[in-house]
Amino acid sequence: MALRTFTSTAKPIARLIEEFNKLPGIGPKSAQRLAYYLLRVPTEQARDLAEAISAVKEKIGLCSICFNITDSDPCSICRDEGRDHTKICVVEELSDIIPLERTGKFNGVYHVLHGVIAPTEGMGPEELKIEQLLSRLQNSSVTEVILATNPNLEGEATAMYLQHLISPLGIRVTRLARGLPFGGDLEYADDVTLSRALEERQEV
Amino acid sequence: MRAPRAYQTEAIVLKRIKLGEADRILTFYTPDLGKLRAVAKGVRRPKSKLGGHVELLTHSLIMLARGRNLDIVTQSQTINGFLVLKDDLWRLSRGLYALELVDSFTAERIENRPIFDLLLSTLHWLCQAGDGNIILRYFELQLLNYLGYRPQLQQCVSCNLPLQPIDNFFSSSRGGVLCPECAGKDPARCTLTLNSLKVLRLWQSCDCATASRVKINSQLSSELEQLMREYIKYLLEREVKSAAWLDRLKKEKL
Numbered sequence: 001m002a003l004r005t006f007t008s009t010a011k012p013i014a015r016l017i018e019e020f021n022k023l024p025g026i027g028p029k030s031a032q033r034l035a036y037y038l039l040r041v042p043t044e045q046a047r048d049l050a051e052a053i054s055a056v057k058e059k060i061g062l063c064s065i066c067f068n069i070t071d072s073d074p075c076s077i078c079r080d081e082g083r084d085h086t087k088i089c090v091v092e093e094l095s096d097i098i099p100l101e102r103t104g105k106f107n108g109v110y111h112v113l114h115g116v117i118a119p120t121e122g123m124g125p126e127e128l129k130i131e132q133l134l135s136r137l138q139n140s141s142v143t144e145v146i147l148a149t150n151p152n153l154e155g156e157a158t159a160m161y162l163q164h165l166i167s168p169l170g171i172r173v174t175r176l177a178r179g180l181p182f183g184g185d186l187e188y189a190d191d192v193t194l195s196r197a198l199e200e201r202q203e204v
Numbered sequence: 205m206r207a208p209r210a211y212q213t214e215a216i217v218l219k220r221i222k223l224g225e226a227d228r229i230l231t232f233y234t235p236d237l238g239k240l241r242a243v244a245k246g247v248r249r250p251k252s253k254l255g256g257h258v259e260l261l262t263h264s265l266i267m268l269a270r271g272r273n274l275d276i277v278t279q280s281q282t283i284n285g286f287l288v289l290k291d292d293l294w295r296l297s298r299g300l301y302a303l304e305l306v307d308s309f310t311a312e313r314i315e316n317r318p319i320f321d322l323l324l325s326t327l328h329w330l331c332q333a334g335d336g337n338i339i340l341r342y343f344e345l346q347l348l349n350y351l352g353y354r355p356q357l358q359q360c361v362s363c364n365l366p367l368q369p370i371d372n373f374f375s376s377s378r379g380g381v382l383c384p385e386c387a388g389k390d391p392a393r394c395t396l397t398l399n400s401l402k403v404l405r406l407w408q409s410c411d412c413a414t415a416s417r418v419k420i421n422s423q424l425s426s427e428l429e430q431l432m433r434e435y436i437k438y439l440l441e442r443e444v445k446s447a448a449w450l451d452r453l454k455k456e457k458l
Contacts, residue, residue, distance in 0.1 A: 181250040191282045191287070
């Protein structure tokens with residue numbers, strides 16, 4: 001469909017517009033604007049962009065241990081001797097590692113599931129890196145698995161499922177605490193959050 | 205008269221789809237407006253004041269504003285968060301199955317109050333102790349009832365003669381029981397034992413408390429499950445996705 005729209009322009013430009021059009025959030029007009037912009041920029045700048053894109057696809061892969069994105073296998077976190085390899089933090093998505101690292105409070109290693117169990121969307125355990133997690137735990141020195149899936153229904157379901165699978169291995173399974181967000185408002189807190197916050201209240 | 209710009213309704217959250225950076229499109233089931241889709245802005249941020257009130261399996265009071273395309277959720281307050289459901293993998297999964305069935309069978313903005321009441325009661329029943337499988341089967345039968353797909357269990361759907369107290373056959377395409385004489389013509393029939401027929405007849409007409417008192421063994425339970433699943437699959441023309449998850453939980457004995 002896109003090709004037909006842009007047939008009036010030269011073929012290479014039409015192709016570029018079509019490629020841009022496939023990107024998320026970029027419609028036909030934005031794609032056109034980007035393509036004509038690139039026509040006008042110096043050749044080196046355009047080449048840099050092209051190289052950056054192909055480098056991402058060629059050099060970046062998944063770490064064979066934790067399934068984080070990396071340019072060397074195993075990734076820098078899994079290779080780091082200074083980190084505590086007896087603690088594994090299980091997260092849903094790649095983007096969940098960044099905020100956890102930013103806290104500077106966690107010095108263990110990660111495991112990325114690449115999704116979450118969502119029965120109504122047909123997303124089951126076989127679509128996730130669960131088997132890999134279990135084989136990673138077999139005969140290892142891991143003493144604790146921290147389940148850091150999102151605090152919503154699918155995240156909870158996944159955490160409960162993982163807990164059923166991991167507990168028999170004799171490894172301590174913990175879940176990130178659920179409570180009130182800093183800077184939030186008690187008045188707007190929902191029942192689940194508030195009751196969990198009450199249950200897990202702490203001595204001050 | 206023009207519809208008001210803002211309105212309030214009770215709702216059960218059936219489904220949610222991510223939209224943009226932090227928004228979600230929510231599908232609600234409401235008592236007076238049937239199934240309803242609306243946008244909830246910013247609900248994926250931790251500090252969202254809507255967030256936990258519009259989670260799946262939650263009965264809430266919501267305030268909506270008319271939008272150009274979809275309406276927008278402006279306020280929400282939990283009526284019942286079904287905490288007991290959310291803390292148990294089996295209960296949670298059964299709850300999700302019920303939600304998916306309602307979502308699959310209903311069209312938007314077609315009022316069907318009994319379905320809302322049935323769904324709400326089912327979530328309550330699932331919170332209580334009792335055989336979850338029976339509750340789901342009862343829910344399925346009653347749901348089909350309110351949708352106009354009530355299976356004919358009293359007489360043969362082909363010859364209209366009363367059924368004999370023997371093993372008969374169930375035909376999904378004809379929506380009811382076939383007697384052994386008529387069953388030969390239907391290639392997609394499946395056997396319906398006398399016990400199954402008795403239980404189904406009872407569940408079709410009794411309340412849930414009575415339904416739960418029926419003692420059924422695991423063989424009868426899976427026979428009924430299979431039968432209902434086939435019928436539902438025939439009506440929807442596709443599999444119910446969360447059924448596969450329930451099967452998996454059963455297989456792994458969690």
